[in-house]
Amino acid sequence: xxxxxxxxxxxxxxxxxxxxxxxxxxxxxxxxxxxxxxxxxxxxxxxxxxxxxxxxxxxxxxxxxxxxxxxxxxxxxxxxxxxxxxxxxxxxxxxxxxxxxxxxxxxxxxxxxx
Amino acid sequence: xxxxxxxxxxxxxxxxxxxxxxxxxxxxxxxxxxxxxxxxxxxxxxxxxxxxxxxxxxxxxxxxxxxxxxxxxxxxxxxxxxxxxxxxxxxxxxxxxxxxxxxxxxxxxxxxxx
Numbered sequence: 001x002x003x004x005x006x007x008x009x010x011x012x013x014x015x016x017x018x019x020x021x022x023x024x025x026x027x028x029x030x031x032x033x034x035x036x037x038x039x040x041x042x043x044x045x046x047x048x049x050x051x052x053x054x055x056x057x058x059x060x061x062x063x064x065x066x067x068x069x070x071x072x073x074x075x076x077x078x079x080x081x082x083x084x085x086x087x088x089x090x091x092x093x094x095x096x097x098x099x100x101x102x103x104x105x106x107x108x109x110x111x112x113x114x
Numbered sequence: 115x116x117x118x119x120x121x122x123x124x125x126x127x128x129x130x131x132x133x134x135x136x137x138x139x140x141x142x143x144x145x146x147x148x149x150x151x152x153x154x155x156x157x158x159x160x161x162x163x164x165x166x167x168x169x170x171x172x173x174x175x176x177x178x179x180x181x182x183x184x185x186x187x188x189x190x191x192x193x194x195x196x197x198x199x200x201x202x203x204x205x206x207x208x209x210x211x212x213x214x215x216x217x218x219x220x221x222x223x224x225x226x227x228x
Contacts, residue, residue: 004157031214042203042218043158056215090157094214101146101207101214105157 004106006091012112015081021109023074023091030096032074033103034066037088043105049074050096081113117141118206120219127226133191135222137204140185145209148216149178149189152201161202162189194226 004025013019023032031050035043048056049068063085065077074091088110092103119138127133137147145166150158164171164178164187171178177190191198201223205216 006157033214040221042220043216045215048214050214092157096214101209101216102148102160102163103214103216104160105150107157108155110155 004091004093004104006089006106006109008109009107010110010112012114013078013081014114015083017081018077018079020078021076021089021091021111023076023106024072025093025104025106026072027093027104028071029093029104030071031094032068033092033094034064034074034076035090035092035105037090037108043090047076078111081111083113086111086113116220118204118217118219120202120204120222122222123220124223124225127194127224129196129226129228130193133189133194133198133224133226135189135191135202135204135224137187137189137219138185139187139206141206141208141217142182142185143208144206144217146207147178147180147187148205148207149176150203150205150218151198152203152221158203191224194224196226196228199224199226 007022034046037043046060047066052068063080067075088108090108091106094103148163149161152158162173162176180187201221203221204219
């Protein structure tokens with residue numbers, strides 16, 4: 001099983017809403033990632049979890065709150081977002097440790113903030 | 115400071131011919147280089163990688179070449195097929211304490227015409 005799943009596929013939320021994005025993998029990977037991708041741009045790293053602990057936060061605003069409940073699950077909690085936060089949010093996972101760093105990506109959640 | 119650059123936004127190739135996608139980087143500490151392919155509304159799919167200590171890696175129709183002195187890598191697709199039409203991103207993995215912090219290029223849109 002080399003699949004990373006993400007739910008929901010699409011999400012529309014108002015600026016005062018609270019919502020969560022979910023990501024799951026069953027490849028035994030101990031590193032998980034959140035990326036944000038705007039149209040015609042490359043993915044931008046937001047957070048890295050290594051062994052369920054937050055290891056990298058790329059100065060992401062606090063309205064984005066990540067959570068890693070266990071080694072297979074990664075959540076991204078959203079609150080008081082702005083319209084400019086509308087984007088494709090991608091989750092990825094990889095083995096932790098030395099190696100090529102090959103990351104497996106999920107299909108993404110298309111988020112629209114109104 | 116854009117550490118990974120793909121200077122060609124698009125490339126158009128005839129089916130059966132060779133596609134050559136290029137990528138330049140500035141950070142000599144990158145450990146691994148990876149190529150990803152992305153269709154619209156999907157997450158990036160890993161294609162092929164190369165270690166910084168190698169100069170070539172081949173997998174089926176895909177070959178990646180690395181020229182460390184020029185800080186340049188390229189992806190060759192032979193023969194090109196219409197299904198290869200997608201956005202191609204090169205990415206670099208720094209290793210060490212920044213392991214997993216992939217830096218992506220801006221992407222090249224490949225169109226393969228039947």
